[in-house]
Amino acid sequence: MFRAYTRLTLLLLAILLCLVYIIKGDFIYAAYLSIAAFLLGLSHIWFGNIWQAFTAIRRGNTLLADRILNMVLRVDWLRPRARAYYFFVKGMLSLRANRLEEGKAQLLRALEGPLSSEKDRALAALNLAHITYVQKNWDDCQKWVDVAQQTDANDLLIKEHIKKLTQAIPDSK
Numbered sequence: 001m002f003r004a005y006t007r008l009t010l011l012l013l014a015i016l017l018c019l020v021y022i023i024k025g026d027f028i029y030a031a032y033l034s035i036a037a038f039l040l041g042l043s044h045i046w047f048g049n050i051w052q053a054f055t056a057i058r059r060g061n062t063l064l065a066d067r068i069l070n071m072v073l074r075v076d077w078l079r080p081r082a083r084a085y086y087f088f089v090k091g092m093l094s095l096r097a098n099r100l101e102e103g104k105a106q107l108l109r110a111l112e113g114p115l116s117s118e119k120d121r122a123l124a125a126l127n128l129a130h131i132t133y134v135q136k137n138w139d140d141c142q143k144w145v146d147v148a149q150q151t152d153a154n155d156l157l158i159k160e161h162i163k164k165l166t167q168a169i170p171d172s173k
Contacts (some may be wrong), residue, residue, distance in 0.1 A: 007040055007043065007044050007049070007070075008044065010040055011037055011040040011041055011044065014033050014034075014037035014040060015033075015037050017029075017033050018033035018037060019164045021033060023165055025168075028131065033083045036119035038046045044057065045073060045074075045077050045078075046071040046078060046079045046082065047078065047079060047082045047083045047084065048069075048071065048073075048078055048082060049069075049071055049072075050069075050070045050072075050078070050082045050085045050086050051066050051085070053065045053068040053069045053085075053089050054085050054088070054089055057089050057092050058063065058067060059091065062093055062096050063091060065089055066093055069086065069089060069090060069093075071124065075087075076122065079103065079115070079138075080113055080114055081115075081116060082113050083113055084109075084110050084111075084112070084113025084114055084115050085113075085120075086107070087106045087107070087110035087113065087116065088106075088107065088110035088115065088120065088124060089111040090106040090151055091103045091105075091106030091107035091124070092103075092107075092127070094106055095127060095130075095131070100131050100134060100135065102111045103127070103131060104128060104131045104132075107127055107128050107131075108128070110124050111124050111128075117153075118151040118152040118153045119151075119153040119155050119158065119170075121147075121151050121153070122151040122153035122155070122158045123158065125144045125145075125147040125148035125151070126145075126148045126158065126161050126165070127142070128140075128144040128147075129141050129148065129165050130165070131146045132144060133168065133169070137142070141165065141169055142169055145162060145165050145166055145169070148162050149162055
C-alpha cells in the first residue's frame, strides 16, 4: 500500500513547498514545484494506481486491490490502457465476491480496451466463459472459449483451462 500513497504524498509535499516558496517570495522555485505538482496530479488522474492494484490481485491480495482501486478519482479520466486494466481488476474482484453479472459487465468493458498482453485478454475471455458456463449459457461459453483460444497466450494454465472448458461444454449440452 506504500506505493499507492507515494504519488499523493509527493503531490501534497510539492504543493506545501510551493506555498512556502511563494510566502518567502522565491517565485522561481515555486514555479518549478507547481509544475511538479501539476504533473504528479495529472499522472494520478490519467493512470491512477492501476498497476499496483493489478499486482495485488495477481498476488491474491483482493482487499488491497480494492482499496487501491477506490483511490481512482474518475474512471473516465483514466488513459485507455489504465481504464481497461481498471475494469479487468474490478471484474476479477467481482468474480471473487460471486457477483457474476457485475463481473461479466466489467470484464466485457476490459476487453473493449487495449489490454497490453494476450495473456490478460485470454484470462478475461476465460473468466467470461466461466461465468456463462455457470449460467448454463453454452453457446456464449463456447464463444468465449474460442476467443481465449484465438489469443496468442502461451501460458500452460490458460491452455489447461481452455481444454477443461472445451471438454465440459459438450457434456453439459
